[in-house]
Amino acid sequence: MEVKCNSKIVVEGSSRHVVVLVGSEGEDMTIHTYLKKFLRCTENMIRRVKRREDGVCINSEYRFMNAILHSGDELSVRLTDVGFLDRDSVSIWAKPPKDMPPLQILYEDDDLIFLNKGPGVCCHPSPGHYADTLSNQVADHLGLDQGRMFPIGRLDMDTSGIVLFAKNQDAASIMTNERENGNYEKTYLAWVEGEVTMDFDVDMPIRKISEDYLLREVHPDGQEAITHAKVVRFDKARNRTLLSIEIEHGRTHQIRVHMAYANHPICGDVLYNPKAGEESMKLMAYRVRYRMPYIWEEKEIIVSNHI
Secondary structure: OOOOOEEEEEEEOOEEEEEEEOOHHHOOOEHHHHHHHHOOOOHHHHHHHHHOOOOEEEOOEEOOOOOEOOOOOEEEEEOOOOOOOOOOOOOEOOOOOOOOOOOOEEEEOOOEEEEEEOOOOEOOOEOOEOOOEHHHHHHHHHOOOEOOOEEEOOOOOOOEEEEEEEOOHHHHHHHHHHHHOOOOEEEEEEEEEOOOOOOEEEEOOEEEOOOOOOOEEEOOOOEOOEEEEEEEEEEOOOOEEEEEEEEEOOOOOHHHHHHHHOOOOEOOOOOOOOOOOOOOOOEEEEEEEEEOOOOOOEEEEEOOOOO
8 A cells, every 4th residue: 555655764973763744644643643554663663762762753842652743744753773783682693604605785774685595595594504594694794793683584495586684673563564565575586397378376275294394285274375477488498487476475385385286396496396306496586676664665676587
């Protein structure tokens, strides 16, 4: 849903504020309601804002959250400071190995960092991968040896492409809501086995096969999952089709399971494609469309197709 407010971010020294010129959309609305409706602030974020010095001001005067707004008011909300990171949480980050592929930063600001993850790299620490992960690389890049990371979604180890981390809890809350509400759109490219002659959707629930295995399957008892696939081109020599794919819900292995279910498993997918062979999995998150927190300017990030 389009957010209709006239906002900008103002930086003075290390302090940051989002400044909004309230229009007719905010007439007779409380600050609390306006922050939730138009700046997409969660209750937890509003509580954090209230604790900050000059947390919320109307026309340069500090006000409580129940103050009433009027058209023409200038609303100022204190954000996290420039360079602020959560260094108080108990998570401890290991130094990533020197032989890891270098971090590929696609875009970075005070709230967000977008990265291009290569195949074979884990997004987050897990058994057997405690240091050689993208999260550890991001923590090292940000200078964190203890604190909290804020990943927004993730990619499977063998899937390549765009991954997003928020740098603070406020931005993480907003971007998580954007993702859940369908305003953070990620598009994948996948080479699949065989010739696909027309676009198709797979609307089938997915569940974990058992607690002992990573594998998923289509099953009526699973979680709702919808995958939309569009044909890009057919490679007759290799008998494979390149698809552009978008998903709803974002279940673990969703694209891989749904493509196998459609009898067009992803090339190189060792879990769901019996013809996988030794090539890397041909699945990549290559495009993201999103809105910048607080100012809601639409952005697009695209990485080259190397699958």
